[in-house]
Amino acid sequence: MTLSIRDKKIIWHPFTQEKNAQKIVGIKKAQGSYVYDENDVPYLDLISSWWVNIHGHGHQEIAKSIYDQAKTLEHVLFAGFTHEPAVTLCQELQTILPKNLCRFFFSDNGSTSVEVALKMSYQYWLNLRKKEKKFFLSFDGGYHGDTFGAMSVGAKSGFHNQFKALCFNVLSIPYPYTWNGDEQVELKEEKSIRVLKKYLHQYANTISAIILEPLIQGASGMRICRPQFIKNVVNLVRQYHILVIFDEVMTGFCRTGTYFALHQLEIAPDFLCISKGLTGGFLPLALTVTQNRIYEAFLGDDFKTAFAHGHSYTANPLACSAAITSLKLLKKPECQEAIKTISKMHQVKIIEAKSQCPRIEKIRTLGTIAAFDVKDLQRFMSLAKLRFFEQGMVIRPLKNTIYLMPPYCILEEEIDSVYKKIVKIINTL
Structure with missing residues (x-):
């Protein structure tokens, strides 16, 4: 069953042209790799609900950790206060991060974790009295939030x-994306490095940081x-004292x-932005992790050098508890084996x-991610998504790319x- 037209008009959905969108499907429950509609029809969630449900839906250990935490402390402001779940989460993350990534700043989602990194990198140089370092480097095609x-x-x-018209100017570098059997990859990389070197020669003293996925x-x-x-990119920019942000x-x-x-x-970047899979898909939470030398540049005798940024739900204890449990699950041998199996x-x-399909090209895999391009897929996008769904699969193609990122x-x-x-x-489209 789909939601009624009247109900559909109540909500404005993300990344959707509401005028001609396909019917909105009501999901009433989810478990493991599946979500279920109002008629209990299962659909295999092959994109982990926008890449967040790394352990699948409804994981009982994560749910229990949230329940237990809710009975003790559901939330407290994080300016002037702290709590055990936040501290424990950061300590657990330290065990899998480079040692010099040791200062943790909480926020709510991926976009805000990036905002924090951008603001910190700009203010870092400002606090060091280098006001001219206010520009950023990024890559063509990079997506860092909304x-x-x-x-x-x-x-x-x-x-x-x-x-x-409302965005600030950024120096953008061509991105040499590649795939299995790509014979032009070295030429594309050389072109990107040439553009980067040109920017560094002309503007290095004014560049605050580079950000990349x-x-x-x-x-x-x-x-x-x-x-x-x-x-090569990181080695180059660091020769010019440019900070590095990994999204x-x-x-x-x-x-x-x-x-x-x-x-x-x-590589240990100067800033690391993390979110999405952090809580296993249960609650919004994000972190911007940085180094001591960055943190120390914000210490001063007055508020002027402090980092004036925060969110109402910063370091929410329920979300932190979910993240602690998700991280413990991730470290288990059986989870690591499952990741290797998916990759293979x-x-x-x-x-x-x-x-088996001549329209498939540019195949590529990386860990639990697989993607390939389909010739003329954009012409059949709506039909393709509908066919996938009819066959019990949640897949959202990106332009002419079909990708899988399962739990x-x-x-x-x-x-x-x-x-x-x-x-x-694809063969029948």
């Missing part, structure tokens, strides 16, 4: 064209780049196969899919079935 700072550094993502750009179509390219809102918590993408790069299944099944509880036979269904649907 608040104004995040939109500005993601200005060439295509999502925010209507707001260009390490290894893979999410919303722009799961566009992957090579680790060595990121290493791992999507890539964190083993999405790329390691706890964070930075572990594959062996993607690598095998995506090649099989390409061999870690998905079964091997489910992955196998999904690829077969996708190929059949």
Whole structure:
């Protein structure tokens, strides 16, 4: 059953053209890898409900931790106060982060964690009396959120064209995204480095920081780049004393196969932005993690050098408790094995899919993420999404890209079935 037209008009849905949108589906419950509509029809959640439900839906351990915490402390303002769940969460994160990422600032979602990093990097230089360092570097196609700072550094993502006049200017670098069998990747990387060097030569003294999604750009179509390219970029900008912001809102918590993408790069950025999978999909929570030298630049004898930023629900104890439990689940051997299995299944099944469907191209995988482009998919976008849903799959293509980012509880036979269904649907569009 779908919600009535009258009910549909009550809510303004995100990323939706309300005039011609497909019928809104009412979901009444969810468990494991599935969500269920009002008739109890199951749908396999192959994008983890916008990449957040890493352990699947309704995980009992996380639910219990929230319930137990709610009986003790549901919330308290975080200016001048602290609490055990917030401290414990940061201590647990420290065990899997580079040692110099040791200062944690709480916020509510991925966009705000990016806003915090941008504001901190700008004020860091301001506190050091380097007012000229107020510009940012980013990559074409980068998506960092929908608040104004995040939109500005993601200005060439295509999502925010209507707001260009309100955004600040950013120096944007071509992004050398690649795929299996890409013979042009080195040329694309050389072009990007040339543009970066040009910017550094002309504007290095005025650049505050560079922001990037390490290894893979999410919303722009799961566009992957090579680790060595990121290493080269970071090494270059650091020669000019430019801060480095890693937006791992999507890539964190083993999405790329390691706890964070930075572990594959062996780089500790100056700022790390994390959210999405942080609480296992139960509650909104985000962190901007930085280094001691950044933190110490905000210490002073008056409020002028302090970081004047905060949110009503900063470090909400319920969300922190969910995050602590989610992190413990993530560290378990059985979860790590499941992540490896999903990765291996993607690598095998995506090649099989390409061999069975001539419209599939540019296949790529990274950890638990798999993506490929489909020729002319944009012409059939609405129909494709409908066909996927009719076959019991929640999939949201990005332009002409189909991607899979399932929860870690998905079964091997489910992955196998999904690829077969996708190929059949594409071949009949």
